[in-house]
Amino acid sequence: MNATSTTPRLIEQFERGLDAPICLTWELTYACNLACVHCLSSSGKRDPRELSTRQCMDIIDELQRMQVFYVNIGGGEPTVRPDFWELVDYATAHQVGVKFSTNGLRITPKVAQRLAKSDYVDVQISLDGATAEVNDAVRGAGSYDMAIRALENLASAGFADAKISVVVTRNNVGQLDAFAALAQRYGATLRITRLRPSGRGVDVWDELHPTAEQQVDLYNWLVAKGERVLTGDSFFHLSGLGAPGALAGLNMCGAGRVVCLIDPVGDVYACPFAIHDRFLAGNVLSDSGFDNVWKNSALFAELRAPQSAGACGSCGHYDSCRGGCMAAKFFTGLPMDGPDPECVVGYGESSLAQPRTMPRPGTDHSRGKPVMLNLSMRPPARACNESPV
């Protein structure tokens, strides 16, 4: 097979960036009814500068011209925008498919029926525990029931293949089979992604990110049972745990190269996990549109240039993990040209033990400070320890 031997490997072409993103994340609002402890965008309150309906439609027109096939819409809780459905309809009418992430708030039976009629809309329900106890500890009381109700409504309406979107944590990594069973029950597909120390996640990452042993379990689970599980390519930092190619996906950092983020005020960041001035490429309003930011920003040019392997240069795994996730390094205060904090060789752990300064997230729309509930992971020794009756 020499059809591709004259051209660089695909991954190398992707690392140099494409003329348009393969897909992008678009957070429509910072407003949210929940206050998840690990929210990557520190959402809560709406920002008064959020883009108007017309400004959003202009972005969609641009995405259509650039042939961006679909956008991952999120927030905040995007469905609380009064023009949410209008924007979804506008996008799909302009050949821009929509996948949106929701906590389930507005997925009523009526909305579910409407969604089931569209070929161009995909729904992702966020759930961070296969049980209410584990989920609600990070996403808030009642959030498990709300998500399950949404999944039930979608299934009853005949919406095929919704996604259950799980951020893998120390407390739910043991529930992967249970998540897969939940997905099966609702005719849905499981999607699992990596916990990043982004947004409010910076405050809980130390106690919530999977342990080194759990990372190995996670990797083995993905290789053994992950064939129909989506990952958003987010575990490429683990690819050194096995043979090249064992983990499905491109296994590269797409930030500013094949993906990016548009935030609710039109700021363009390299990726959804990098809301900080260090990764701000420009603004769709003040920098003459998204296309211009994508093609001409100095930051994106930097990310598309050859990267230094730095301290990882002599490591045999560098070809697989390529130094890991830029945002995970940045927000844990590690050098950008060193190992990922969850490096499979363990170099991250020793780096984390060194003195370091963690950068604060660039924007914060939190309503107060969300509190994580403590989980009792062990059964009570005696029934009366749990119940006074």
Added chain:
Amino acid sequence: MRGLLTVPAGADMAAVIDLDRGWLLHPQVAVRPEPFGALLYHFGTRKLSFLKNRTILAVVQSAAAHETLRNALRGNGVGPADEPPYVHALDVLAASNMLVQRDSQ
């Protein structure tokens, strides 16, 4: 990253392609040409695939204009000796419903 095509995990790999029949891109598939080949996106299955060179792109795009897929291969300069990786890629595209038989519409 081997072969002419990258498809997401989970695509059904059953061999279904018949080179002696007419095939075409599914009407819900959008094609974005790229220097390396092309991106394909199926709005129905929401699956993304990468075509990894311009020849396979040309074969896929001209398939509808040829009576058979074999003619589309030959029309784009792919002879019998070079065809196995192309047939494999076309097979995967058919299995993931990106390519459909003309008379099955």
